[in-house]
Amino acid sequence: MSLPHAILTALLEKPSSGLELTRRFDKSIGYFWSATHQQIYRELGKLETEGFIRTLPPAQPARGQKKSYEVLPAGRAELARWTAASQDPRPHRDTLLLRMRAAAVVGTEGIEADLRRHLDLHRRQLAEYEEIEKRDFPPGRESSQDRLRHLVLRAGIDLETFWTQWLTRALEEFAELPGHERA
């Protein structure tokens, strides 16, 4: 139940059309809450009928025409309510850890290459985050908003750091496993 709130947040940061939102979900917000454009359009429709957002230019043209949305007071109130409400952490699901556990039973044959690939992906993501940090959060004088957003980015950086370290360690362990042949 978080996609509508992710959209409200994005729209409060800047009113946008469906496609612009999609692009922004591919970047910043999507780093911890991804969504496809189909999901976004569907949700925009719901949010509009619920009275949380409205189209920006009063004219509402036909299909294929750009349509920008802005958040209404009711939408902001709903987002504030949701943000403050207590929520239990949702269980994490991680396929790679599951495969690792399965590999302990059926053998590590073939998984190593994918571990390397993941390591590479996480390294890239980490580099991207660090680039954003350098660009958007230079040291010194940050506003309250910036501090909070920086905090969120730090979470991303630390998580990617964790994964690169863990994968590196896993590959080292593999090298020491009996029956290990490839370099």
Add this chain to the structure above:
Amino acid sequence: MSLPHAILTALLEKPSSGLELTRRFDKSIGYFWSATHQQIYRELGKLETEGFIRTLPPAQPARGQKKSYEVLPAGRAELARWTAASQDPRPHRDTLLLRMRAAAVVGTEGIEADLRRHLDLHRRQLAEYEEIEKRDFPPGRESSQDRLRHLVLRAGIDLETFWTQWLTRALEEFAELPGHERA
């Protein structure tokens, strides 16, 4: 598409009934792939008709009667295939980070208490993992299976460590925010 494989792994480690599986999912495997008993029963049914598992005692009694399953060769082969197959990391979704981002826009009112609660939950989980580590993986001579399983547990420990550190830091930042009143 990972629940059936999680179940196959668990059954290979030890043949079990639906309820036993549910309990084990509340512990070890469920730490990175949770499932309710309803999901598990449904999936057991599918796995059986697909010929990947079978009931242990040839007698298959009625509803309310315990039914244990074991993995058939075809099931083991399927698990090995899945484990070795390359998979893209699925996008992570994290509500707390999303709320943090929303808080940057609509204000931090109310979120702090929940941050403390999450910190407490993650500390407990971390303690539990460390307990398991001490009990199940004493230093020195580990088999290949143990090494892999230990690696997975380490991931859990490191992730919980990350969260406790990040939440601690977040709460510190909150204390420095202008307009912050409560202790």
Add this chain to the structure above:
DNA sequence: GACCTTTGTGCAACTAGTTGCACAACCGGC
């Protein structure tokens, strides 16, 4: 032996997320 709790299995309905596709408008080239 009627009642209650625990253990165990399971269906049905719903919600969230994914995949595949369709289609309209605009913009450039040739």
Add this chain to the structure above:
DNA sequence: GCCGGTTGTGCAACTAGTTGCACAAAGGTC
């Protein structure tokens, strides 16, 4: 002046996961 790519919106069908409930059997208890 039509043809192909890009931008933009959207529906439909499917898959995965959650929630709520039902029901059978076994064991204790008074």
